[in-house]
Amino acid sequence: MSRAGAPSPWPVFTRPHPRRETSKMSELVLHGNLALNARKYRDKEALVFGDTRISHQELYARVNGLANGFLEAGLRQGDHCALLLANSVEFLESMLALSRIGVTFVCLNTLLTPREMAYIINHSDARALVAEAEFGEKISSVLDELPRLDRSLLFSVSGNIDGFRPLDGIRSTNTAEPAVRVNEDTWMRLAYTSGTTGLPKGAIIPHRSQVLMFYQFGVQYGLSDRERMLIAGPLYAIGPFVWGLMALYFGGTLVILRKFDAQKVLQAITDERITSSFMVPTMYNMVLAIPEEERRAKYDVSSLCILSSGSAPRHTRTRELMFNYFSSARINDSYGSTEGGLNTNLSHEDQLRKITTVGQPVVGCEIKIVGDDGRELGPNEVGEIWVRGLSLATGYYKNEAATAKAFIDDWFATGDLGSMDEEHFLTLVDRKNDLIISGGVNVYPTDVEQALYRHSAVLEAAVVGVPDQKWGEAVKAVVALKPGAQAGEDELLDWCRKELAGYKVPKSVDIVTDLPKNAAGKILRRVVREQYWAGRETKLI
Incomplete structure (x- = not known):
């Protein structure tokens, strides 16, 4: 990671002069x-x-x-x-x-x-x-x-x-x-954000940024023309789009499902001898929710060589189950965004050693952590994650104010909170807007969600701040259980008391059948939160 003002170590690609012809x-x-x-x-x-x-x-x-x-x-x-x-x-x-x-x-x-x-x-x-x-x-x-x-x-x-x-x-x-x-400078796509912080914004993605992302992934994961890539998520979402088009770009084979279905995913891997796939954590959770005895009896996943995840952190228990079941595959996590492109990779070798992180910066990307005062922070200090690199968007369509706020010089301010350790492994803390301030103390929803995911009955969890007369905001957990699993509010609260510091323990737990998600499969805390703030004049977000 380069300090502010230091020469950039990442490659500089000179754009052709507009009047100079270049070869195809x-x-x-x-x-x-x-x-x-x-x-x-x-x-x-x-x-x-x-x-x-x-x-x-x-x-x-x-x-x-x-x-x-x-x-x-x-x-x-x-x-x-x-x-x-x-x-x-x-x-x-x-x-x-x-x-x-x-x-x-x-x-x-x-x-x-x-x-x-x-x-x-x-x-x-x-x-x-x-x-x-x-x-x-x-x-x-x-x-x-x-x-x-x-x-x-x-x-x-x-x-x-x-x-x-x-x-x-x-x-x-x-x-x-x-x-x-x-x-390469032609606008390939306007990719509208999921609207987790308001009206969707159209990120401008030129061809150059998209194709350079393909090469970043190719180098990082060792992708080749031998891939048989399975995409089960919607192609309108950034992750499935990138991985699907990347397989075609490199001369591989793309196998796509009409829509996600856990049984059909395993059947496709078996029938098509799939070598690689990208899925969001929710999808892996649903695949692994199929009883292990059934999975091993009906399906053959030994052809898998590469599995990747993104859009949200995978929880510890999910990683352990994946290592056990998908034993032939190298399992990686990546961190990035519509606007910021590909930023980090957590390699197979580091999955358990650095289990709380999303990896190190990929080739062609720099990351720095910035404090509220605009100062670059040191190792293990929490601040906003800023990125720059080969696959950045060039701004927001017809939104100069949002562009100026997020795209600063050649950096993109992600709106995510995180820290980097001495080895440059990035840890995600939370979205800035998801921070809960309860009684003047900061509570990061991800910390509480991680604890809930360690409970054997929990399939999905979202933690939000809700109005509270005493605390200003109280920590609320909303949980969906695995099929056939049983757990009540008291049991889950007792679990959290064993796993978390007292100020992080939810004041209450609501159990629901499903949680709202965006196109990428990311749980929408904003939507969960809104039902508890309905009718309020102010929202502490």
């Missing part, structure tokens, strides 16, 4: 390896989705045909296109085709309400929309509120939506590469 091979673009992979791997499987199997050569032709179809329909370089799609072949092909013609895509979380979708479509200035028929009623209900959408550029997938043209109907028979030049 020098450009870092999402679709950059499609042609190479088509020539090099030809009939090798690129994509597996249900009964559909598409080779690299076929994928190249299909993407070009769709890209030319978009152009013939009226889309132009520099336009923005919203995608309201569940995991499918069309989702992947649409992203690659739009990338190929310099159209910035905006992936919509399919779980959003129609009004939330309308906000993002309008804010992003999307001119076109590709929507799945499954979500037709939802999007049609707000179509009149979307004045920027060109009504001739509405396309449907897997069925009809009134006023939309079938996407397959515009696919061109011309499968040659479109005559559009896209460079």
Whole structure:
């Protein structure tokens, strides 16, 4: 980690002069390896989705045909296109085709309400929309509120939506590469944050940042063209998107599930001889909640070589269970964000030695811990995590104030609290806005959640501050139990008293069937908290 003012050790990539031509091979673009992979791997499987199997050569032709179809329909370089799609072949092909013609895509979380979708479509200035028929009623209900959408550029997938043209109907028979030049500084995607701290913000992700992230992961994890990558999470979320497109970029095979199902994940690993996968901790918890005897009798996971997790810390018990069950795999954790890109990796070797951390900075990334006074803090001091590196976003779309607040010089202020030890291992403490101040004492929700996760009956936990006449905020735990497990409030409170300092012990525990999550599978403490603050004039956050 470099101190402020010290020369940066990370590589400097000189951007080409705008009037100077560069060769195609020098450009870092999402679709950059499609042609190479088509020539090099030809009939090798690129994509597996249900009964559909598409080779690299076929994928190249299909993407070009769709890209030319978009152009013939009226889309132009520099336009923005919203995608309201569940995991499918069309989702992947649409992203690659739009990338190929310099159209910035905006992936919509399919779980959003129609009004939330309308906000993002309008804010992003999307001119076109590709929507799945499954979500037709939802999007049609707000179509009149979307004045920027060109009504001739509405396309449907897997069925009809009134006023939309079938996407397959515009696919061109011309499968040659479109005559559009896209460079590495072109905006690939507007990635809207999950809105954990207010209205979603559209992070601007250029091609260069995305592809350099692929290489960061490739170097860190040893990924190659031999990968058979399983993606079970939604492709509109950053983690599944990055890992899925990365497998295709490097010439591997991508196997995608329509949606997450723990049994289907294990079946896919068994049938497709999966070598690598990315899942969020909640998904691993659900897989491991299947009785071990059943898992070992029905499924073969010995083909796995690499397993990764992100979006939220994995808890100690989950790590131990993963090491035991996925014994053939190297297990890694990463820390990063939509805006900050890839920041750290906790290697397989350090999983248990540094179990409370999220690892060390990856190649091409620097991290520093900053105090409230803007001063860089020393080892083991808690402050805000700032990052800079190869895969940063370039700001927020149409939000200069938020950009100026978060993107400072060439650093990104993450809004996460953490500390770094003498070996540069990063420990996450919490989100700044999730801090609970109870009786003037700081309580970090993650500390309490970690203790709850060590209880054998707990599947998920969220800890929030709730209004309290005496303490200002009281610590409240909201817990979902594993299927078939039993535990009451008193038992869980007794457990916490054994595991935690007295001031951290929740004043109460609510037991629920499920906890709200965002597209990445991260539990939304904000949503949990809101039900307890409803009707209050002020909120201590």
